[in-house]
Amino acid sequence: MIREILVYPNKILREISRDVIHFDLSLHELLDDMYETMVAKEGIGLAAIQIGVPLNVLLINLVDEQGLQKKENLYEIINPLIVEKDGSTVYQEGCLSVPGYYDEVTRAEHIKLRFHDRMGVMHEEEFSELMAIAVQHEMDHLKGHLFIEKLSYLKRKKFEKEWKKKYKAGK
Numbered sequence: 001m002i003r004e005i006l007v008y009p010n011k012i013l014r015e016i017s018r019d020v021i022h023f024d025l026s027l028h029e030l031l032d033d034m035y036e037t038m039v040a041k042e043g044i045g046l047a048a049i050q051i052g053v054p055l056n057v058l059l060i061n062l063v064d065e066q067g068l069q070k071k072e073n074l075y076e077i078i079n080p081l082i083v084e085k086d087g088s089t090v091y092q093e094g095c096l097s098v099p100g101y102y103d104e105v106t107r108a109e110h111i112k113l114r115f116h117d118r119m120g121v122m123h124e125e126e127f128s129e130l131m132a133i134a135v136q137h138e139m140d141h142l143k144g145h146l147f148i149e150k151l152s153y154l155k156r157k158k159f160e161k162e163w164k165k166k167y168k169a170g171k
């Protein structure tokens, strides 16, 4: 079912998530709820902590060349570990937990990722471009970090001012 997405500055988003031990039915239900929630909110990535579950689980479902988000392109990534990374790339990121704010973030251009799937099978894959960016963005959530923490001092000031205004106006 569709779950509530926690929004900055909710303190739960700062929790450190823990590895999945049991690849069981409750994990599969979590993955299915995350997918329904992410798609309903028009996201392309979601970490479990964003719906209040501190587990190292993330979803990424990029849009294809025709601009379609197909479930066959869904990555369910559990207990991820970046084993190699190189290069540097800048991208304007957004996050369902910081709705309506976008800013440029610098991240590694290529990564080699080790992770488990919903059956507990281990995979090792290399990613670049938007997939590499999305993985790094979602893995920051697993450590309790949001992309706005990577902004320069001035950009962060701009964000905080904007965010307070929006909250005062009751959005």
Ligand SMILES: CC(=O)Oc1ccc(/C=C/C(=O)NCCc2ccccc2)cc1OC(C)=O
Binding pocket: 041, 042, 043, 044, 045, 046, 091, 092, 093, 094, 095, 096, 098, 099, 100, 101, 130, 133, 134, 137, 138
């Ligand atoms: C108003 C509002 O909520 O705007 C949005 C902001 C972000 C998002 C989704 C962001 C998202 O999926 N981020 C995943 C992480 C990521 C960031 C950059 C590149 C790759 C991966 C969706 C929004 O809602 C709509 C309707 O567009």
Ligand SMILES: [Co+2]
Binding pocket: 094, 095, 096, 097, 137, 138, 141
């Ligand atoms: Co995010």
